[in-house]
């Protein structure tokens with residue numbers, strides 16, 4: 001399983017904000033989308049999740065089947081998106097919200113999903129929300145809620161998992177655990193993970209491939225070493241960004257140089 005957008009043109013009210021973007025989210029692999037605010041990352045991810053209708057281009061599964069031709073339920077069995085904001089339901093328990101993820105697997109009368117309870121328990125366990133299963137979601141902190149929504153996506157058990165800034169609101173432990181989880185899903189379960197990240201060092205650490213967006217276009221795609229290059233990043237973000245190698249991990253590492261650092265580095 002995987003998903004590819006080809007030559008996508010995406011806009012709002014007749015104004016294009018993504019123009020001719022192509023991006024592949026491959027099976028058993030983590031693809032990170034990075035780029036400045038407003039460069040079109042969320043719009044592109046939402047289009048891949050069929051939440052934003054393209055003005056042009058194609059979205060296909062491997063083999064060429066168009067994602068836009070599937071029924072909503074069939075699509076939801078294959079692709080899920082953890083979006084940046086979702087309305088928080090009032091008075092609904094964590095377990096029930098995670099259960100929403102099973103909707104494409106259920107029959108018309110919420111029946112016929114023998115794997116449901118196990119998938120829900122597993123999703124709650126790996127996101128660390130089991131202890132709050134009976135609490136109402138509107139009582140949770142931002143980070144706890146983020147993990148509940150992630151569990152909902154995991155319970156959906158799709159081959160393509162799209163995540164829009166999943167580490168926002170999370171403390172250091174859960175940021176790292178979500179990165180670990182992405183790698184585990186790709187490496188052990190063959191999931192195609194597409195993730196928007198602002199932290200370039202997190203992207204370098206977790207991703208097999210990175211796509212750098214710049215004003216609605218994919219400026220570069222490739223391995224972290226290929227894409228995280230000082231002059232391209234400096235031009236794209238409009239601030240000096242130095243690139244080196246982390247001596248401890250051997251991973252590519254980036255450092256934006258603000259005025260407060262001039263003279264110190």
Ligand SMILES: Nc1ncnc2c1ncn2[C@@H]1O[C@H](COP(=O)(O)OP(=O)(O)OP(=O)(O)O)[C@@H](O)[C@H]1O
Pocket residue numbers: 012017035036037038039040041042043044
């Ligand atoms: N609902 C909307 N109506 C009109 N324009 C929008 C809407 N949502 C986004 N845009 C515009 O589309 C462009 C791309 O926005 P998008 O949210 O995809 O960028 P992004 O790269 O995800 O940004 P960020 O890093 O700030 O989340 C921006 O110029 C934004 O102002």
